[in-house]
Amino acid sequence: MEPAEADAIFERVSHLVTEPEWELARPIIEEIRQLKRERGATILAHNYQHPLIFHGVADLHGSSLGLARQAADSDADVIVMCGVHFMAETAKLINPDATVLLPDFDAGCSLADSITAEDVQRLRDEHPGVPIVTYVNTSAGVKAASDVCCTSSNALQIVEALNTDRVLMIPDQHLADYVDARTGAEVLTWQGDCVVHQEFRTSDIEALRADYPDIQVIAHPECTREVQESADAIGSTSQLIDWVDTHRPERVAMITECTMSDNVASRFPEVEFTQPCSLCPYMRKITLEKIRDCLREMDGKVDIDPSVAAGARNSVEKMLELSP
Ligand code: 13P
């Protein structure tokens, strides 16, 4: 890594990472960059990944939808997914020829854990003819048992495209609330939620507004309905970043996993980010050391059970068709 390149990375993370921490991380970042070249690998990172991963080694970053599109468009031999298991599985579904590596298979998701393919079949039996729109935060088996996937970026677009009176939107009850409040469809759901976003309370937002009367509050749709109703805007991770880019508020609270504001703070130096912090324990499983090791050993390959791969791919591809 050229000294100027290293300096540029450190500048983007220096509000969070001390110089001794940077000196420890730097050789690992250099090794990952070298291994990437040797393996013909691309590193994709979700917006919640640690700043040293986001700024130091990722080739591309984004929301779940952005990462799925980037994986679909990639011609790399190897994709390393710095995110959670469902994101790696989605990448493998839509780019089956690539080797997809996940640096730690314990990087799960509370929403994905909340529902099984058998649950989806039961819902289908209980609600015959009602289309099942499944959040990408699920296993390939659950996707295969569903009609179409969505992400928080395109959930409204997918439900509107189905042009239906009733829809089952699973497993996130709060994303379902968000869609229910904004479409003409009756939205049935499942009692899943995200361990990170369910922690936020309206009292957090009231306290912020009391301390900073000019603050803009923007929230992810995995937050509860009450929190969504107290926010000035709602959107997926990439939509929240775009909102800051467009509005350039003096002060903003991003009510979502708090690493994201750390990652984008250097892009918006004039914006003050002030929010309660809730960290995703699954996203934190991915570390620089694990990225290096999986690239060194070509470990952590994602394989999808062939009995569900075609059905799951169908649900993801249908989403990409309805939301190009
Ligand atoms: P986005 O699709 O908005 O990036 O969200 C993914 C996620 O896991 C949010 O908790």
Ligand code: SF4
């Ligand atoms: Fe899953 Fe929530 Fe973590 Fe996103 S933040 S990966 S929804 S547990």
